[in-house]
Amino acid sequence: MDAVPVDTDADTRTDTSSGGQATTADDGAAACPHLRKYSLTPPESRPLDEPDYFGELRQECPASTVTLGESGSSWLFTAFEDVKTILADTRFSSSPLTPGFPLEGAPGSDAPVAVTTMIRSDPPVHTRLRRMVAKDFMPKAVEGYRDFVCATIDARIDSLATLPQPIDLIESFALAVPSDVISKILGVPVEDEAMFQELTERMTTLSLTREEQYQVIGEFAAFCDRLISLKESEPADDLLTRLTHEQLLTGELTREQLAGFVIMLVSAGHDTTAGMFGLSVLTLLQHPDQLELLRSGARSWDSAVEELVRIHTVVRMGPRRAATEDIEVGGTLVRKGEGVIASILAANHDESQFGPSRFADFSIPEEKPKHLGFGFGPHQCVGQNLARLELGYGLPRLFERYPDLRLVDDDITRLRFREGRAFFGIRELRVHL
Structure with missing residues (x-):
């Protein structure tokens, strides 16, 4: 059990009800004494697992109250079906400006540029904003990217052999590939790619104060504005040029909204896929029996990618929502103006859906799991098809090119993780080729 504080004197909530009616915040204390400080800290000896208290809440109290700071609190939903229900219901607002939205722990969410994003x-x-960009990430469009994505990955994989051994696979491959890909799709000049990575790193750091988050988002917006000006004067065959000329210059998008698009695609797309590359390689090297199933063809890489996305769930902060009216979820009444954390991390480890989900239990299923790793409902990840292409091609090619790939240190408790970040991942993964 994580060492997180329990406050039995505070206003706790539950989704259990003895009378067949929805339970509210005022009558749940006796049934669910689980008010805790919201924490994503995993067990010290099992750093790749979810916090232990998530499993306890799923069993005893799948709708509970958590504190987010000195003054804030929120509902926390941990069961798969409840989380799925919340993500599908547009009465739960995604806007940080909605009363009750759980801002604490997510600094910068209400910054002027951030609130204009999709x-x-x-x-x-x-709906209008998503329609503008979704067509560029539909399966048919992503299939059109296949040649350059595969060529980009092959080039990065080949270059690993030229580096002094051992290498850090995070810096030289996991971060590099998605950065190369999204920069090419957007049309970012090569000389600006390093700035993209630096701004993304800073913007997704949760330890920054609200003012610091506002500052880095402002810097990112200014950087994007410069790129937009470049596309106005020097149009090319890329996504940013299309959005600039078809949406911005026609008045369908504001300059701020277009900058928000770029920030979203870079931070949410680049950082998450980078995290998944590192975690996936580590997992397969730690489970050689599963890697052998892939090499022999007994299991498919498609199923492996989906299972890896599920168990690691790199987007761990939420999603966060606020109720715009009274809404019942799984027997629990969430009142208008109350904040909600619909934890996809907890949902993706729901024993009733997936069975044992600890890192030590990793096993590639015969069929692809129906997980929530890319979200669900209207806000489901717009770039998921691109992420699947990158992972589904990059992982088998890496292990094919370097069949003797091995870890320098296989003790996972000594790994360096990207702590205090919006997206989970490994900071460094040293390997021999």
């Missing part, structure tokens, strides 16, 4: 908008604004 992921922070509700219908009908969200």
Whole structure:
């Protein structure tokens, strides 16, 4: 059990009810004495697993209250079906400006540029914005990217052999590949790619104060504005040029909204896929029997990618929502103006859906799991098809090119993780080729 504080004197909530009616915040204390400080800290000896208290809450109290700071609190939902229900219901607002939205622990969410982004908008604004960019990430469009994505990955994999051994696979491959890909799709000049990575790293650091987050988001927006000006004067065959000329210059998008698009695609797309590359390689090297199933063809790489996305769930902060009216979820009544954390990390480890899900139990299923790693509902990850292409090609090619790939140190408790970040991942993964 994580060492997280329990406050039995505070206002706790539950989704259990003896009378067949929805339980509210006022009558759940006796049934669910689980008010805790919201923490994503895993067990010290099992750093790749979810916090232990998530499993306890799923069993005893799948809808509970957590404190987010000195003054804030929120509902925390941990069961798969409840989380799925919340993500599908547009009465739960994604906007940080909605009363009750759980901002604490997510600094910068309410910054002027951030609130204009697609992921922070509700219908009908969200629907309109998503339609503008979604076609570039539909399966057919992503298939059109296949040649250059595969060539990019092959080039990075080949270059690993020229580096002094052992190498850090995170810096030389996991971070490099998604950065190369998203920069090419957007049309970012090569000389600006390093700036993209630096701004993304800073913007997804949760330890920054609200003011510091506002500052880095402002810097990112200014950087994007410069790129937009470049596409205005020097159009090319890329996504940013299309959005600039078809949406910005026609008045369909504001300059701030277009900058928000770029920030979203870079931070949410680049950082998450980078995290998954590192975690996936580590997992397969730690489970050689599963890697052998892939090499022999007894299991498919498609199923492996989906299972890896499920168990690691790199997007761990939420999603976060606020109720815009009274809504019942799984027997629990969430009142208008109350904040909600619909934990996809907890949902993806729900024993009733997936069985044992600890890192030590990793096993590639015969069929692809129906997980929530890319979200669900209207805000489901717009770039998931691209992520699947990168992982589904990059992982088998890496192990094919370097069949003797091995870890320098196989003790996972000594790994360096990206602590205090919006997206989970490994900071360094040293390997011999």
